[in-house]
Each structure stands twice: as structure tokens, then as C-alpha cells.
Amino acid sequence: MRVLGIEGTAWAASAAVYDDAADAADATDSIFIETDAYQPDSGGIHPREAAEHMSDAIPKVVETALDAADGPIDAVAFSRGPGLGPCLRTVGTAARALAQTLDVPLVGVNHMVAHLEIGRQQSGFDSPVCLNASGANAHVLGYRNGRYRVLGETMDTGVGNAIDKFTRHLGWSHPGGPKVEAAAEDGEYTELPYVVKGMDFSFSGIMSAAKDAYDDGAAVEDVCYALQENVFAMLTEVAERALSLTGNDELVLGGGVGQNDRLREMLREMCDQRGADFYAPDPRFLRDNAGMIAVLGAEMVRASDTLAVEESAVNPNFRPDEVPVSWRSDSES
Ligand code: ATP
Missing domain, CATH: 3.30.420.40 (ATPase, nucleotide binding domain)
Structure with a gap:
């Protein structure tokens, strides 16, 4: 066919x-x-x-x-x-x-x-927990009784959109995600909020705080670094909780933000530590x-x-x- x-x-x-x-x-x-x-x-x-x-x-x-x-x-x-x-x-x-x-x-x-589904099929995993980290959305999903259940999700903006709004404030062109990834390579941690509530995450507060930190004179590389560290740790924390909650040992990544090396590194490390398998599709199937x-x-x-x-x-x-x-x-x- x-x-x-x-x-x-x-x-x-x-x-x-x-x-x-x-x-x-x-x-x-x-x-x-x-x-x-x-x-x-x-x-x-x-x-x-x-x-x-x-x-x-x-x-x-x-x-x-x-x-x-x-x-x-x-x-x-x-x-x-x-x-x-x-x-x-x-x-x-x-x-x-x-x-x-x-x-x-x-x-x-x-x-x-x-x-x-593209990640599930390519990985050959049976029934993985799935982290969709995209522009307009952020979901952690698990399959049960004929549906993909939302185990955790954003309470406000999508994860990529939050990063893009921060870079718009800097005057950087769309999309902002790859530019934040590049700038973060030369950065060090600076304090930003970290918001996980139950199994859900919130990105709008951290995005506003990142704008304020930049306006107050923090080095842009440091703000990009901290933004990535906190946002991706939030996603990783909820993905880990979902693995723990469901007793699952397979994680699949989806969505355009999944092209980020640091996010994939955090998820892989977390899976390694739990003895779980991790799969991220090729970038052309992530975006x-x-x-x-x-x-x-x-x-x-x-x-x-x-x-x-x-x-x-x-x-x-x-x-x-x-x-x-x-x-x-x-x-x-
Ligand atoms: P959705 O799939 O929810 O409709 P979308 O239509 O915005 O989202 P995607 O292609 O899934 O599309 O994701 C685009 C997002 O991915 C943008 O916000 C962009 O900044 C982000 N992005 C792209 N590359 C990277 C990267 N290397 N690091 C972080 N974010 C990235």
C-alpha cells in the first residue's frame, strides 16, 4: 500500500x-x-x-x-x-x-x-512511555485500554513556544530553539524557576524569568544554559515519574524540541540509570x-x-x- x-x-x-x-x-x-x-x-x-x-x-x-x-x-x-x-x-x-x-x-x-507513533514503530518498542516535546505542546503519554493517556502535560504554553518567546524578546529570528542550544554551549548556570506540579509542568513563568534575567544584565549564554537545564530537567523528571508509575522500561521521544542534544542526553542518562531503553527518531521525523x-x-x-x-x-x-x-x-x- x-x-x-x-x-x-x-x-x-x-x-x-x-x-x-x-x-x-x-x-x-x-x-x-x-x-x-x-x-x-x-x-x-x-x-x-x-x-x-x-x-x-x-x-x-x-x-x-x-x-x-x-x-x-x-x-x-x-x-x-x-x-x-x-x-x-x-x-x-x-x-x-x-x-x-x-x-x-x-x-x-x-x-x-x-x-x-513514528518513534514507537521505528524503535520496535511494544508499549513505551512517550515524551512529546514540540513547539505548541508538551505531553507525557502512556498507552492503556485502547488510548494514549496523558500522564503529564504543560499547564500553559508549549515547550518550544516558550523558548521561541524568550528568543523573540532578544530579537533573534524564529525558531529560537537551535539558537538557544548553540548559545548554551558557552554558558553557566544562573538561577531560574523550576516548575513541576504533580505530573504537569509550566513553562510561562520560567520564560518570563529568563527575559527578566537578560534585561537585568545576566549574560545571554548563561540564561540560555539555565533555561535548557531547567526546562529539560522538568521534562526528564516527569518522564521518569511516568516510567516509575507505569512500571515501563521503554521511553520514546517525539517533537521538534527533541532535536536538542542536551535534552536527548538527559533522557538517555535517566533511562540508563533506571535500566530503561531510550529511543529518539532521526531529526527529520522529530520536527x-x-x-x-x-x-x-x-x-x-x-x-x-x-x-x-x-x-x-x-x-x-x-x-x-x-x-x-x-x-x-x-x-x-
Ligand atoms: P507541534 O508539533 O506541537 O504542532 P510545532 O508545529 O511548533 O509543534 P515542531 O516541529 O514539533 O513544530 O517543533 C518546533 C519547535 O522546535 C520550535 O519551537 C523550535 O524552536 C524547536 N526546536 C527546533 N530545534 C530545536 C533545538 N535544537 N533545541 C530546542 N528546540 C528546538
């Missing part, structure tokens, strides 16, 4: 073709992905501009992906949410039109579940990408989890625990 995936929740206008006939262990390595990234002229992601980017870029990336496909397409999968409403509606319209034109099934994929949409889309088609066009409305607030997991053999347990 050959599935066309289309991603467009925020900044990445992306299309991919996944051919599950190549179901060797490296099948996902051979996925064709074409992405056209929206880059704001200044400030952060502007929803209207991002949607205009989707309108321009989605037809082009889809055409490139279809040209690269080695044969006909059997299904069209799209990111149904969560994400920016104007972007989702553009991508949803494109996916519906394509599915109808090609006369193939339409699949609505939850973007956050796709972030974790937003249509490959993960096509791979989960193929699983959903196999489970007959497809959508009638008239029931395919997008959902900007689509939570991962709203998704009945139809594609796992133990989904009825």
Missing part, C-alpha cells in the same frame, strides 16, 4: 509518500518527504501568514511527492489537528479534494499521536513532517479507520487521548 501523507499544522507544508510494501526494518528510511517551511519575516508564527504559506506550498510539495511515488496512491492521510485552524482548514481541503479525485480513502491523523502522517495513515487504513468526507472536519484542539487507537493488535484490551 502506498499512502500520501500531508502535514500542515503550523510551519511545515509537507507531503510524503510511504510505501509499506518495503516493510523491511528500514522502510521508514526510504520514505520520500518534501517540506517547504514557513519562515516569518519577524516575530513568531502568524496564523494568517502561515495559512497563506500552506495555500502556496501544499500544491507544490504534493506534486513533488506524487512525482516521486513509484506507482498509484492507495490512500490520502492528513494532519487533522491539533494546530492552527487556518492552516488545518487549508490542508484538510487539499486532502479531501485529492482523496476524491484519486478515488481513495481519506484518513484523519492526530498530529501528536503521529509524533509518538513536523508528513512522513509520520503517512506512516500512521497506513496503519489506520489497515484498521479500516478512514473518514467519510462529510465527517472530516479539522480540530485545532484535537487531544491525543481523544483518539481511539484502532491500529494496535491490543486495542480492545
